[in-house]
Amino acid sequence: MSELLQPSTSKRIGFFLLVDTLLGFCTLYTAYLLRFNFDITEEFLTPFWFIALTLLALKLLAFSLFQNYKIIWRFFALGEARELFKAHVAAYGAFTLLYLLFPDAFAPFPRSVIIIDFLLSFSALGGLRFSKRLILESGNHPAALKPALIIGVSSDTIRLVKRIMEGGTDYYPVAIVAVLEKNRHMVGSTIHNLNVIGTDELRHYSQMHTVSAAIIDGTLPQESLREIYTLLKETDIREIKRTRLLDSDNRIETLSIEDLLARHPQDLDIGSIQSFIQGKTLLITGGGGSIGSEISLQCHRFGAARVILIDHSEYNLYQIAEQLPSAILHLCSVTDFETLDRIMQESRPDIVIHAAAYKHVPLCEANVHAAIENNIQGSRNVIDSAISHNVAKIVIISTDKAVRPTNVMGATKRVVELYAQNVDPRNSEIVSVRFGNVLGSSGSVIPKFKSQIEQGGPLTITHPEITRYFMLISEACQLVLQAASIAKGGELFILNMGESVKIVDLAQTMIRLYATRPIEIEYTGLRPGEKLFEELLMDESEQKTTYESIMIAHPTRYPIETLKEEITLLRTGNTPIKTLQRIVPEFTPSASIR
Numbered sequence: 001m002s003e004l005l006q007p008s009t010s011k012r013i014g015f016f017l018l019v020d021t022l023l024g025f026c027t028l029y030t031a032y033l034l035r036f037n038f039d040i041t042e043e044f045l046t047p048f049w050f051i052a053l054t055l056l057a058l059k060l061l062a063f064s065l066f067q068n069y070k071i072i073w074r075f076f077a078l079g080e081a082r083e084l085f086k087a088h089v090a091a092y093g094a095f096t097l098l099y100l101l102f103p104d105a106f107a108p109f110p111r112s113v114i115i116i117d118f119l120l121s122f123s124a125l126g127g128l129r130f131s132k133r134l135i136l137e138s139g140n141h142p143a144a145l146k147p148a149l150i151i152g153v154s155s156d157t158i159r160l161v162k163r164i165m166e167g168g169t170d171y172y173p174v175a176i177v178a179v180l181e182k183n184r185h186m187v188g189s190t191i192h193n194l195n196v197i198g199t200d201e202l203r204h205y206s207q208m209h210t211v212s213a214a215i216i217d218g219t220l221p222q223e224s225l226r227e228i229y230t231l232l233k234e235t236d237i238r239e240i241k242r243t244r245l246l247d248s249d250n251r252i253e254t255l256s257i258e259d260l261l262a263r264h265p266q267d268l269d270i271g272s273i274q275s276f277i278q279g280k281t282l283l284i285t286g287g288g289g290s291i292g293s294e295i296s297l298q299c300h301r302f303g304a305a306r307v308i309l310i311d312h313s314e315y316n317l318y319q320i321a322e323q324l325p326s327a328i329l330h331l332c333s334v335t336d337f338e339t340l341d342r343i344m345q346e347s348r349p350d351i352v353i354h355a356a357a358y359k360h361v362p363l364c365e366a367n368v369h370a371a372i373e374n375n376i377q378g379s380r381n382v383i384d385s386a387i388s389h390n391v392a393k394i395v396i397i398s399t400d401k402a403v404r405p406t407n408v409m410g411a412t413k414r415v416v417e418l419y420a421q422n423v424d425p426r427n428s429e430i431v432s433v434r435f436g437n438v439l440g441s442s443g444s445v446i447p448k449f450k451s452q453i454e455q456g457g458p459l460t461i462t463h464p465e466i467t468r469y470f471m472l473i474s475e476a477c478q479l480v481l482q483a484a485s486i487a488k489g490g491e492l493f494i495l496n497m498g499e500s501v502k503i504v505d506l507a508q509t510m511i512r513l514y515a516t517r518p519i520e521i522e523y524t525g526l527r528p529g530e531k532l533f534e535e536l537l538m539d540e541s542e543q544k545t546t547y548e549s550i551m552i553a554h555p556t557r558y559p560i561e562t563l564k565e566e567i568t569l570l571r572t573g574n575t576p577i578k579t580l581q582r583i584v585p586e587f588t589p590s591a592s593i594r
Helices: 009-035 048-065 078-101 112-136 155-165 181-186 199-208 222-233 257-261 270-277 290-301 314-323 337-347 361-366 368-388 408-422 445-454 473-486 503-514 560-572 576-583
Strands: 146-151 171-178 194-198 213-216 239-246 249-254 281-285 306-311 328-331 351-354 393-399 429-435 437-439 459-461 470-472 492-495 521-523 550-552
Touching: 009 048, 009 112, 048 078, 078 112, 146 155, 146 199, 155 171, 171 181, 171 199, 171 213, 194 199, 199 222, 213 222, 222 239, 222 257, 257 437, 257 470, 257 503, 270 290, 270 473, 281 290, 281 337, 290 306, 290 314, 290 473, 306 314, 306 337, 314 328, 328 337, 337 368, 351 368, 351 473, 361 368, 361 408, 368 393, 368 408, 368 560, 368 576, 393 408, 393 473, 408 429, 408 492, 408 560, 408 576, 429 473, 437 473, 445 459, 445 503, 459 503, 470 473, 473 492, 473 550, 503 521, 560 576
Parallel strands: 146 171, 146 213, 171 194, 213 239, 281 306, 281 351, 306 328, 351 393, 393 429, 429 492, 437 470, 459 521
Antiparallel strands: 239 249, 492 550
16 A cells, blocks of 8 residues: 555646646636636537537647656746746647637637636646645745755766655755766756756856755766865755765665775786685784774675684774674783783684774873883784784784884884784784874864764864874775785785875864854964874885785884893883983873973
């Protein structure tokens, strides 16, 4: 029964054919009544049915020729009314021509009836078609429809327009905007009775039609998505949506900041990643954290035989266990060498991915010894244990903050890079992968801004000129695995993070996307150890790989025995900052810890 009630094109056309037929007879009879002051003589009623059927046939034919039956009931507007008027002029003009050619066939026929019926028919049929939109757009109706521009042209766009026209959303389309160069030839044409316009007409069109929303085709490439968002910022369109193709259905979702910042690298080699992971046993430290949990899920999807997770947070392990029930979980800190080594011996992993680390800059500044113990000694424990148990590949997750560090966290990660490059790997291949911020990770700026927007603001930014690199967690993790798959040992890989993003621009974009009221931005000043901008390279001596998204930094040689002694001194001495500066000469500590 519910399927019979679902709207469709055939049901809509059938409905209007029936209603137009009934109204056609009613308006003509009413025209007769008005002409004869509600007293029609038998003489004039005799040819009524012939006249009615002839006029009705001409009207239905004209409505079809002028595509009136393709008009969606709830989208009836001035343009559609104009087409209905043209169809009436054509039908009644044809009827008048027939009457003039064959007057005897219609006699007796009062000619004024045709004028009265024209006015009645246009008013009745137009009023019927406008009624649903009038009800839906009345101020008190909860399902009021919003005029929207459809941004982009593709097969998905056409499917979306059909869905909207069949009543599946809270929007009604007023035009389609051709964004891609390959679609510019379509400007000036129509798709499902919607005008196709160019991006240069967007502002004018949105003002003329008081457009309140834009729905962006989810297949638009990243560059075009950013370009169209910039254009939409210049209009009064506040509600920006994006379609996502799920189960052969276009789902309309709010455009997210992740959509705008995501890089979507074109050289992801899923085949090589799968060959690298499939059938292997992987041990992942920090397996419940933002990076570690995503790597764990990726490895499971790529066919890992076993996924073993180590994390010192009970809650993090619980969360990843809910998503990955087959994982083997160990509640353990990487600073506990004996437990770590026992797990390594029992599990005999083929690949170890070390993602466990303290990453929050101000916390590491305030807890120098804890940062050294966890980030440096914990990493050394993982590397040494994996080497001793002949793990084939050891992957160390690093950070852009290790480049010319101005904070303890970055300096500790640089020490780990040095250790990984210079320790004797024996039968193992050790590789480090360095990248910037990942979107949505715990402690990152995006969840913080979202929370501040939900609370009504203000958004707090340390400095108006501060910039950062961003990448989706899923993409960063796949590139980490891809880099590891091509590693021969000793490399420091650097992921291409694209262009850096100004945090104040990020904040303003998030306010536009998520805020329902004005939100202020406050500048709080740089925190201890915080940089205005991050770097990924010490110099320009990187080497290319077969993948554009992955580069190799020039190796840094450091006597390993000296490094081991200095790591011990870092843990036991009274001047850890000076020792860090000796190991990492480019380290410039903040005034708060000098």
